[in-house]
Structures are given as C-alpha cells and as structure tokens.
Amino acid sequence: MGFPNLDEIVEGVGFMVKDAEEFVQETVQDTENLVEIGRQVVNTNTNDCFKDKNTIEDYNPPDPTALQYSTFKDASTNVRLIEGLTYKENRVRLSTFSILPPQLKEEVPQNLKTKRSLQLHPLALKRLKLMNEAWMKEYGGKEITSQSGGRLTISKGKPLAIASGYRDIGEVKYKYLLNVNDSRTKKYPTIVSAVNLGEKNVKKLFELLLIAKYGSVQRGRKYLAWHSPHGTGLAMDFGSNGLEPKSRTNSAQKKTTLFKWLRDNAHKFGFSPYIREAWHWEVLVPRENWATGQEFVQGSNYNIRVVEEGTKTKFKTTNRKFPEEFAV
Numbered sequence: 001m002g003f004p005n006l007d008e009i010v011e012g013v014g015f016m017v018k019d020a021e022e023f024v025q026e027t028v029q030d031t032e033n034l035v036e037i038g039r040q041v042v043n044t045n046t047n048d049c050f051k052d053k054n055t056i057e058d059y060n061p062p063d064p065t066a067l068q069y070s071t072f073k074d075a076s077t078n079v080r081l082i083e084g085l086t087y088k089e090n091r092v093r094l095s096t097f098s099i100l101p102p103q104l105k106e107e108v109p110q111n112l113k114t115k116r117s118l119q120l121h122p123l124a125l126k127r128l129k130l131m132n133e134a135w136m137k138e139y140g141g142k143e144i145t146s147q148s149g150g151r152l153t154i155s156k157g158k159p160l161a162i163a164s165g166y167r168d169i170g171e172v173k174y175k176y177l178l179n180v181n182d183s184r185t186k187k188y189p190t191i192v193s194a195v196n197l198g199e200k201n202v203k204k205l206f207e208l209l210l211i212a213k214y215g216s217v218q219r220g221r222k223y224l225a226w227h228s229p230h231g232t233g234l235a236m237d238f239g240s241n242g243l244e245p246k247s248r249t250n251s252a253q254k255k256t257t258l259f260k261w262l263r264d265n266a267h268k269f270g271f272s273p274y275i276r277e278a279w280h281w282e283v284l285v286p287r288e289n290w291a292t293g294q295e296f297v298q299g300s301n302y303n304i305r306v307v308e309e310g311t312k313t314k315f316k317t318t319n320r321k322f323p324e325e326f327a328v
C-alpha cells in the first residue's frame, strides 16, 4: 500500500464534499464541482420523464433478512428497472450504500486488471466480464485509436482491464489514527492528544490530520479523499486501450476507440458514466441487491437502468440527500 497518486487524489476530490453549501465554500476546483451539481439536477429531472414508461422486467427484491452487512442501514425504497440510457450518469453514492463488506469483495481476474490485487462487487464484476466479451468480439486484436501521454496512437484492442475498483475509504484507511502507538499517528501531536482525551471518531481525527498537514480542513480536502464511490465496489477506473485514471490526458482519452465504444454501449451492460472523467464508470444496483450480492436481472438483458427512490423523501439513491431517508 503506497500513497495514492496525484490523479487518484484529484479524482477523490469530487466526491468528498457533501452538499452544495460546502461546494460554494470551495475555491480552486469550484467550477468543475458546480458543473456536477448542475448535471445532477438535470439527471434527476430526466429520470422523472421515465415514470410512465413500463419497466423492462418485474423487480423481485431479495429477502431483507438475507442482508449480510451490519452497518448497511435499511430504508424503505421503490425500485424501478427501466431501459438503459446512452451516456447518462446514474451516480453511485457511498452514503447510499456503505463500505463493501469483505464477503462481497470479489477478486477481478488477471486479464481484467492492471494491478495484482483488485476487487469489485460481484454484480459489477459480472457486468464487466460481459462487457469485455462484447468489446473483444468487436475489437480484440483489431486496430483501434488509443492514446499515450495525451497523444493519439494506433494499437490493437486488448481486454477491458481496470486500474482501480474497490478502494478503502476514510473509515478504513485512517483507522490507524486511533492507535497512538502507530508510527504514522505519532508524527502528529494534536492527534495523539485528541485520542488520549478520548476522541474515537476517525473522521474527526482525519480532519486533525488535514489541519496538521495542509493548514486547514478545507485545503486538505483537496488532497486527501474521505469518501469515494469506489468504497462500494460498484465503481471502476479503466486502465487499458488508452483509458487511464489521469486528469491530464482526459480530453485525449475521450477521443479513443474504447471511450467512444463505452459511450455508445456501456449502458447495455448496466454501466453509467461519470462525465467528468473518461476512465471512471459505475454500475448502480438496488440497495438490497448490493447488500446481498444477489442478482436483480432476470434473463440475459442487462440493458437496465436502476431508478430507486425513498418512499418517505422521494429522494433518488443517486441524490446526495438520499441519506435523509434513513434519518430518524
């Protein structure tokens, strides 16, 4: 486990800020973040347009008693499965789900990863495998436009290997701050004394770390991520055929054969994009199926978009406000 590279850090920034007020307080990366808020509102409205459409197949929720993950908070929701939409976000929020529990971490096969160890949620991995089959049928070994260092190149189509899948999030990654004997914690006297005074909240200690390292919480959040959809196991970053988790080459990535193919086809396998980042794709699933790992698609048609909303608040699970559904 090394330090995250700069691009991963930059990528994390977009997910750390919880609500619009905080977005407004941000300074440097404001513009891009605000664009995201605007898009979210648009997406919400788009979903509403589909209210009258017939669902593709009946949705059979799994038995809630089969929920395996204790910190997953149950909430009453309605799930609709509609036809996939081409290149439309359907954001996975960590706060909608939770951290991927160990029993649901599935190791990605060697040909579909660029690192030795990489895990995804089983429902996301299944769709990646299906999408890879379709891509390889069309482009495997064939000439494609790729990119390297921002320059377009010609290469041969290879499997859809990902560079990142599940990633530890704040609660897990910074748990060591609770241990005053850990050498990483010892470096920060403010954290040591807070723990000695009884502080048990890892997020609070993380904020002290930001202050110690970067001068303020606000500034530190631009460098270190607390929350990311990667924590759910439903998000992945491609690392092959010219796609890579690097902001620097984002615009060149969008000119590659793979990106254009994903833009036109990924929804057929249940994927949705994060429009700001060519390499980052997500598989939104119903909350209960996330918790059980049980498939929700019957038959072989994965061209399905999940629309789930709270019965109390009507907030969609893609909305940052969704956690209000399970607030008492």
Ligand SMILES: [Zn+2]
Binding pocket: 011, 164, 230, 235, 236, 237, 245, 279, 280, 281
């Ligand atoms: Zn990502």
